[in-house]
Amino acid sequence: MTHSTESVWLIIALMSCITFAMRFAFLTNYMQSGLSKPVKEFLSFTAPAVLTAMWAPIVFMPEVTEQHEHLSVNPYLVAGVFTIGLSLITQRTMVIVAAGMAAFVGLTFFQ
Amino acid sequence: MPSTQSTPKEISPDQFQFLTALRAVTDMLPLGFAVIPWGILCGSLAIEIGLNPWQAQAMSLFVFAGAAQLASLNLLAGSGSMASIMTSTAVISARHLLYSAVIREDVRHLPLRWRVSLAFVLTDEMFAMALAHQAKTKRFDPHYALISGFAFYFIWNVSTLAGITLGTQIPNLDQLGLEFAIAATFIALVVPNIKDSPTLIAVAVSALVALACKQFQIPHGMILATGTGMVAAYIALQYSKRNGKQKGTLSTENAKEVK
Secondary structure (H helix, E strand, O other), X not given: OOOOHHHHHHHHHHHHHHHHHHHHHHHOOOOOOOOOHHHHHHHOOHHHHHHHHHHHHHHHXXXXXXXXXXXXXXXXXXXXXXXXXXXXXXXXXXXXXXXXXXXXXXXXXXX | OHHHHOOOOOOOOOOOOHHXXXXXXXXXXXXXXXXXXXXXXXXXXXXXXXXXXXXHHHHHHHHOOHHHHHHHHHHHHOOXXXXXXXXXXXXXXXXXXXXXXXXXXXXXXXXXXXXXHHHHOOOHHHHHHHHHHHHHHOOOOHHHHHHHHHHHHHHHHHHHHHHHHHHHHOOOHHHHOHHHHHHHHHHHHHHHHOOOXXXXXXXXXXXXXXXXXXXOXXXXXXXXXXXXXXXXXXXXXXXXXXXXXHHHHHHHHHHHHHO
């Protein structure tokens, strides 16, 4: 991390403002009406799109660090694909994450 | 239970209802337990990448948004710019705009302190619980929403504290694959919810654009990927609506034929 202590505090303060603004936006009395249906439909895609934009590079294009250099298979890719497969079968997030992590740890330590 | 349903309709929001409070807390417990690992992850990851314990806890106390916190920690670890962290926070928490728009009509008559407090604890979990309670009792209960929201807030912060303690005591926690834990968490949040083709398109386009941006070192790849994914999904939704109508009429005709 290259950010200084002060800039981390600034980041936390700004993030707090952003998340609160999103939550409070339509609860102010200044807003005359709610969101239109097309805007609601559009916003409903934010979660899957933004979360995928973050997990896809970790799984499919991981930066192989020194500690994983010696491994013959890439633990991020293999455990990632396993986790995706698992989440197609079950809906239980706890099970998916626990099993995915177990696969990752297993692949990094016992190879 | 009839005891809570028979409460007067026009009740002052300042009147404290013990039963509602108790129900709000117990209803929130399963989701609260489910969030403990993420809280631990947020706390320990923050320590691991170099935040001090106060900053790590302050993030959960004031930002109070799991996905946005994890994403910003991920960006901080990679020395991402302040602008990229703010943009990702805004994009990830944009779904809360939806929630506040939905509960708007039920809370806009309440005093400012109520609306501010409700907004502060408005999370995916609190929104889900409050709407489930509304469906059962046929009215939105601000007491219920507020108390379940703060119960969740409490659990989130205690589990963050646990993560901070772990992170300061066990060095090299990242060797256990904390970055992968973020990926696994996000996969578990996204993939089981792909129930229609527009959502699938949002995920596929977003993934491909994110990977292409990383491959060709295009800056702001995450934002670019999110934007294109959302636009593609929206277009697909409009397209499927138009086609869906035609298919709908066809299938009813087919059904008649079968009969």
